Structure formats: C-alpha cells, structure tokens
Amino acid sequence: MTNKLNWLFLLLIVISFGAKAQNTLHPTSSEYEYPTDPKVAEKLEQWRDQKFGILIHWGIYAVPGIVESWSIVNEDWINRKDTTQSYEDYKKWYWGLSEKFNPTGFDPSQWANAAEKAGMKYVVFTTKHHDGFNMFDTQFTDYKISNGPFKNNPKADVAKYVFEAFREKGMMIGAYFSKPDWHSQYYWWDYRATPDRNVNYDIRKHPWRWNQYVQFTHNQLNEITTNYGDIDILWLDGGWVRPKSTVNEEVLSWGAPIPDFDQEINMPKVAEMVRNNQEGILIVDRTVHGPFENYRTPEQGIPATMSSDPWESCITLGGAWGYVPNDKFKPSRKVIHLLIEIVAKGGNLLLGVGPTADGLFLPEQVARLEEIGKWLEVNGAGIYNTRAIDTFQDEKLYFTQGKAKEMYALLPLEENEKLEETISWSLNPPKKGSKITILGESKSLKWKTENGRTLVSIPKSIQQKHKNSPAIVLTYISE
Incomplete structure (x- = not known):
C-alpha cells in the first residue's frame, strides 16, 4: 500500500x-x-x-x-x-x-x-x-x-x-x-x-x-x-x-x-x-x-x-x-x-x-x-402508535399514552442497575381500581396511593427476571 x-x-x-x-x-x-x-x-x-x-x-x-x-x-x-x-x-x-x-x-x-x-x-x-x-x-x-x-x-x-x-x-x-x-x-x-x-x-x-x-x-x-x-x-x-x-x-x-x-x-x-x-x-x-x-x-x-x-x-x-x-x-x-x-x-x-x-x-x-x-x-x-403527553416525565420514569388512553410508564435501567422492590411516581396516577402490569408479564402488580404518589410493588421473582433488562414498561389506565 x-x-x-x-x-x-x-x-x-x-x-x-x-x-x-x-x-x-x-x-x-x-x-x-x-x-x-x-x-x-x-x-x-x-x-x-x-x-x-x-x-x-x-x-x-x-x-x-x-x-x-x-x-x-x-x-x-x-x-x-x-x-x-x-x-x-x-x-x-x-x-x-x-x-x-x-x-x-x-x-x-x-x-x-x-x-x-x-x-x-x-x-x-x-x-x-x-x-x-x-x-x-x-x-x-x-x-x-x-x-x-x-x-x-x-x-x-x-x-x-x-x-x-x-x-x-x-x-x-x-x-x-x-x-x-x-x-x-x-x-x-x-x-x-x-x-x-x-x-x-x-x-x-x-x-x-x-x-x-x-x-x-x-x-x-x-x-x-x-x-x-x-x-x-x-x-x-x-x-x-x-x-x-x-x-x-x-x-x-x-x-x-x-x-x-x-x-x-x-x-x-x-x-x-x-x-x-x-x-x-x-x-x-x-x-x-x-x-x-x-x-x-x-x-x-x-x-x-x-x-x-x-x-x-x-x-x-x-x-x-x-x-x-x-x-x-x-x-x-x-x-x-x-x-x-x-x-x-x-x-x-x-x-x-x-x-x-x-x-x-x-x-x-x-x-x-x-x-x-x-x-x-x-x-x-x-412505543408504537403512542402519543406524547405534557406530563411525559417523572424523575426516571417516562410516560406515553396509547390511542385508547392507556398509559405506559417506561423505566430505563442502566447496566447492573437493580430493579427496586418499589417503583413510584406522582404524575399520571392510575384510575382507582385499575390494574397495573409489566409488559410481558401476566400478573397484576400490587399498588397503592400514598401522599399523592403511586407506589407499585415489584415481586422478587420479577426483579430477578429483569435484572439485565435495558428497560421495563408498566401499563395501566390513568385517571
């Protein structure tokens, strides 16, 4: 050369x-x-x-x-x-x-x-x-x-x-x-x-x-x-x-x-x-x-x-x-x-x-x-077919909304970052009595509202399953 x-x-x-x-x-x-x-x-x-x-x-x-x-x-x-x-x-x-x-x-x-x-x-x-x-x-x-x-x-x-x-x-x-x-x-x-x-x-x-x-x-x-x-x-x-x-x-x-x-x-x-x-x-x-x-x-x-x-x-x-x-x-x-x-x-x-x-x-x-x-x-x-909302972010969580008004809460996870046993947010609260699930999981998650914040409990089995996930997505119906 x-x-x-x-x-x-x-x-x-x-x-x-x-x-x-x-x-x-x-x-x-x-x-x-x-x-x-x-x-x-x-x-x-x-x-x-x-x-x-x-x-x-x-x-x-x-x-x-x-x-x-x-x-x-x-x-x-x-x-x-x-x-x-x-x-x-x-x-x-x-x-x-x-x-x-x-x-x-x-x-x-x-x-x-x-x-x-x-x-x-x-x-x-x-x-x-x-x-x-x-x-x-x-x-x-x-x-x-x-x-x-x-x-x-x-x-x-x-x-x-x-x-x-x-x-x-x-x-x-x-x-x-x-x-x-x-x-x-x-x-x-x-x-x-x-x-x-x-x-x-x-x-x-x-x-x-x-x-x-x-x-x-x-x-x-x-x-x-x-x-x-x-x-x-x-x-x-x-x-x-x-x-x-x-x-x-x-x-x-x-x-x-x-x-x-x-x-x-x-x-x-x-x-x-x-x-x-x-x-x-x-x-x-x-x-x-x-x-x-x-x-x-x-x-x-x-x-x-x-x-x-x-x-x-x-x-x-x-x-x-x-x-x-x-x-x-x-x-x-x-x-x-x-x-x-x-x-x-x-x-x-x-x-x-x-x-x-x-x-x-x-x-x-x-x-x-x-x-x-x-x-x-x-x-x-x-991700697909969603639209943005004004309250699109609450600390680490991002939110999108589907065309049937279903809400998605997207949580990015860094490499080696542990999925905590509780995920919480104050914006876009779930409708009373609605179910919260993680995409890809069939079971509903336990959740409650406390001092204006939504608190979602993540079972240890799911924490373990998603320990290497780049992100998880929760879905629910908002108020």
Missing part, C-alpha cells in the same frame, strides 16, 4: 462533522405548519405511529471509509490529514472513488431483514448525498452507481432494490436527496473556485446557470417519485439551499457563509410535482420551516422538552453516518434509552446505519439491531 493510500485510510475527518454540517433541536424561530392536504395529514399521522426507522448513508465515501461528502468542502472546520496535497487534487481523488466503488456483495435483503428484526418501521435511503454521486439510475448525469464498475450488476439501480427490499417488509419508504450537488457544473462551476458549501457563483449574474440547476434538480426528483414505486417520504437535506428570507439564527449557528442572494429551487413547484406523482407524500425540507417541512429533524441530539409537533431525531448507531473502519457502536441499551426518551417527548428515532463498501451491514451492527428488536418484541406497545 502506498503512502498516499495509507493517508487516505487514516483521514481524521469524521469527528464533529454531523454537528457542523446541519444540526438543530426544536427551533423557536417559527411556528410549525401542519399540512392542510388531507392525504398528507393522513400519511403524517401514519408516520408518527411508526416511531422507529433506519437511515442508510451509502455512497463512494464507503470505499476509503471516510465521512460522507464533507471532506471536499473548503471551510475552516474541515481538516484533512495530508497537508501536502492540493485541494483540487483532493477533490479529483474523492470524485474518482466512483471508479473503485464496486459493491458486489450488495444485499438489500440483509439490510431489510436486520431492520425488521430491530423493530424498525420505515427506511430513509440516500439516493444522492452532497457530493453528487447518485445511488439511483438517473438519466440526467453519468455520475452514478449504474455507470461505474457496478453497472453490469443485476442490482446496479441500487435505490430500486433497496426500496423493494424494505417495501416487502411492509415498511414506509423514504428517499433522502441532497438539494446541493457539488459535482454538478450548475452548482459548483469549474470556472470558479469552490470556497464553501454554497453555489460558487453569483446567481444574480448567472441566472441561466442556476435555472439549469433548478431544472436538473426537478428532473431528478421527478425520476425518484415516478420510477421507484410508492414513496412515502421525500427527505431533503442541505438546508443552506433555501430562500435568503428564511435564513434565521438557527442557520447562522452552523457557522457557514451566507450568500447575499437566494439559493432556492422553487419548492412549491417541487411539492406540486412530487405529490402529483405520489399522492400524500411527506416532504421534509430540513430546517426550512414552513409548509414543506412536514416534520422536523433534530440531528445527533434530543430536544430538552416535549413537542406536540411531529419531529424525528436522526442519530447514528456508531460515530459516523456512513461506514468508517473501527467505528464504535452504541450499546443496544443506549439506543433503547434514546428511543424511550424521544418517543416520550413526541418524536421518532431515525437510527443511522452505514453499510460497508461491499454493500453489507457489519455483524456488530446486525447484532445491535437484533438486541433492540428483542426488547421491542415485548415492550413495543409502549
């Missing part, structure tokens, strides 16, 4: 990219706009019932195992290991990875099976990230998986087979699509330098070029929503591509330069087109608050408070969105605790899992997902 290749595999450009790229917790800069289209509203409530999905970042960045796209941006927070290679040479190397991306092991059924065993109910797959490499068979550029060494593979139209595999599991289908495209000559024009993530020319001076980019984007979104079966979610990333009038403190907090002109792609026309192709499709124009952000998407974090507006935390299973060598994956217990907190606060969890360059989930990833699913098999009633 050459020194250059050694360097490529040792690039230290993963840490903090997710937060710098685009991150937001519950924004306060504008009110959420609930969809007025009945079909969209119906789809949105269906999505809110799902609670747990998978986000799959996969592209040429998996070949060297580096962060997706961001290393080709020329901004101060980007650090590359080698300081001798020129920026232009680096971009050529990065984009040239398309000639090495030949995922002959690509097995979308493995992904779908793992997600199903995890208890996941929907998928969001990267049809194109910011680097402009297309994971679907677009007819509007040759920079795509179906035009490289993988082109003669029967599954060369990757997105088609990913969506089919997850659709066979009865899951909702989401298409991630990047509004910026750094490979396109209509976005990053070679005539000019590429100083940052934004379009690298003044749109006001070159309206033809930008209009070509807008049309290119519309053409690709039309393909995705026409040629790939039923699509439930169009998940648009790259929130700096937006009307200038929508830039707010949240956008400024990213620390990226803000051009003195609009970078809009005519979202009303996009919405009209894709909903003509896919009735009721949800549109998630991330961080651009308004009618085309059907739910909000805090990244790599959980908001501090509950929100009755629809939202979803997108959080990685490991430390990176895509595959990187020797990534450290969160314990399944940690993911279960994240899921409990997010759902109790009114959100969904979209868990990021990145396949290898060969197209497979690692055994460690599959094992984590299976462990999460085993817990959900028993305790899913406290």
Whole structure:
C-alpha cells in the first residue's frame, strides 16, 4: 500500500462533522405548519405511529471509509490529514472513488431483514448525498452507481432494490436527496473556485446557470417519485439551499457563509410535482420551516422538552453516518434509552446505519439491531402508535399514552442497575381500581396511593427476571 493510500485510510475527518454540517433541536424561530392536504395529514399521522426507522448513508465515501461528502468542502472546520496535497487534487481523488466503488456483495435483503428484526418501521435511503454521486439510475448525469464498475450488476439501480427490499417488509419508504450537488457544473462551476458549501457563483449574474440547476434538480426528483414505486417520504437535506428570507439564527449557528442572494429551487413547484406523482407524500425540507417541512429533524441530539409537533431525531448507531473502519457502536441499551426518551417527548428515532463498501451491514451492527428488536418484541406497545403527553416525565420514569388512553410508564435501567422492590411516581396516577402490569408479564402488580404518589410493588421473582433488562414498561389506565 502506498503512502498516499495509507493517508487516505487514516483521514481524521469524521469527528464533529454531523454537528457542523446541519444540526438543530426544536427551533423557536417559527411556528410549525401542519399540512392542510388531507392525504398528507393522513400519511403524517401514519408516520408518527411508526416511531422507529433506519437511515442508510451509502455512497463512494464507503470505499476509503471516510465521512460522507464533507471532506471536499473548503471551510475552516474541515481538516484533512495530508497537508501536502492540493485541494483540487483532493477533490479529483474523492470524485474518482466512483471508479473503485464496486459493491458486489450488495444485499438489500440483509439490510431489510436486520431492520425488521430491530423493530424498525420505515427506511430513509440516500439516493444522492452532497457530493453528487447518485445511488439511483438517473438519466440526467453519468455520475452514478449504474455507470461505474457496478453497472453490469443485476442490482446496479441500487435505490430500486433497496426500496423493494424494505417495501416487502411492509415498511414506509423514504428517499433522502441532497438539494446541493457539488459535482454538478450548475452548482459548483469549474470556472470558479469552490470556497464553501454554497453555489460558487453569483446567481444574480448567472441566472441561466442556476435555472439549469433548478431544472436538473426537478428532473431528478421527478425520476425518484415516478420510477421507484410508492414513496412515502421525500427527505431533503442541505438546508443552506433555501430562500435568503428564511435564513434565521438557527442557520447562522452552523457557522457557514451566507450568500447575499437566494439559493432556492422553487419548492412549491417541487411539492406540486412530487405529490402529483405520489399522492400524500411527506416532504421534509430540513430546517426550512414552513409548509414543506412536514416534520422536523433534530440531528445527533434530543430536544430538552416535549413537542406536540411531529419531529424525528436522526442519530447514528456508531460515530459516523456512513461506514468508517473501527467505528464504535452504541450499546443496544443506549439506543433503547434514546428511543424511550424521544418517543416520550413526541418524536421518532431515525437510527443511522452505514453499510460497508461491499454493500453489507457489519455483524456488530446486525447484532445491535437484533438486541433492540428483542426488547421491542415485548415492550413495543409502549412505543408504537403512542402519543406524547405534557406530563411525559417523572424523575426516571417516562410516560406515553396509547390511542385508547392507556398509559405506559417506561423505566430505563442502566447496566447492573437493580430493579427496586418499589417503583413510584406522582404524575399520571392510575384510575382507582385499575390494574397495573409489566409488559410481558401476566400478573397484576400490587399498588397503592400514598401522599399523592403511586407506589407499585415489584415481586422478587420479577426483579430477578429483569435484572439485565435495558428497560421495563408498566401499563395501566390513568385517571
């Protein structure tokens, strides 16, 4: 292996990219706009019932195992290991990875099976990230998986087979699509330098070029929503591509330069087109608050408070969105605790899992997902189809409510934490005479009210049985 290749595999450009790229917790800069289209509203409530999905970042960045796209941006927070290679040479190397991306092991059924065993109910797959490499068979550029060494593979139209595999599991289908495209000559024009993530020319001076980019984007979104079966979610990333009038403190907090002109792609026309192709499709124009952000998407974090507006935390299973060598994956217990907190606060969890360059989930990833699913098999009633309530937390307990107004009290347990003989809370008291049970257990528990607190006795046999449980869920009817 050459020194250059050694360097490529040792690039230290993963840490903090997710937060710098685009991150937001519950924004306060504008009110959420609930969809007025009945079909969209119906789809949105269906999505809110799902609670747990998978986000799959996969592209040429998996070949060297580096962060997706961001290393080709020329901004101060980007650090590359080698300081001798020129920026232009680096971009050529990065984009040239398309000639090495030949995922002959690509097995979308493995992904779908793992997600199903995890208890996941929907998928969001990267049809194109910011680097402009297309994971679907677009007819509007040759920079795509179906035009490289993988082109003669029967599954060369990757997105088609990913969506089919997850659709066979009865899951909702989401298409991630990047509004910026750094490979396109209509976005990053070679005539000019590429100083940052934004379009690298003044749109006001070159309206033809930008209009070509807008049309290119519309053409690709039309393909995705026409040629790939039923699509439930169009998940648009790259929130700096937006009307200038929508830039707010949240956008400024990213620390990226803000051009003195609009970078809009005519979202009303996009919405009209894709909903003509896919009735009721949800549109998630991330961080651009308004009618085309059907739910909000805090990244790599959980908001501090509950929100009755629809939202979803997108959080990685490991430390990176895509595959990187020797990534450290969160314990399944940690993911279960994240899921409990997010759902109790009114959100969904979209868990990021990145396949290898060969197209497979690692055994460690599959094992984590299976462990999460085993817990959900028993305790899913406290997660799926529930809604958040204002009194969502009482000390360590989280609460959710089912559609028949049944109450669930979810108690996360740390590793080696003993399940106490009494569980107590003051909020959301049980209805007088109601039964309290633990999901997965048939016997009712003894309980009483004392000084305004509900006290539930946990038999020693149940304490012993659940000594290694990541969480238990009690269910009852509230007053």
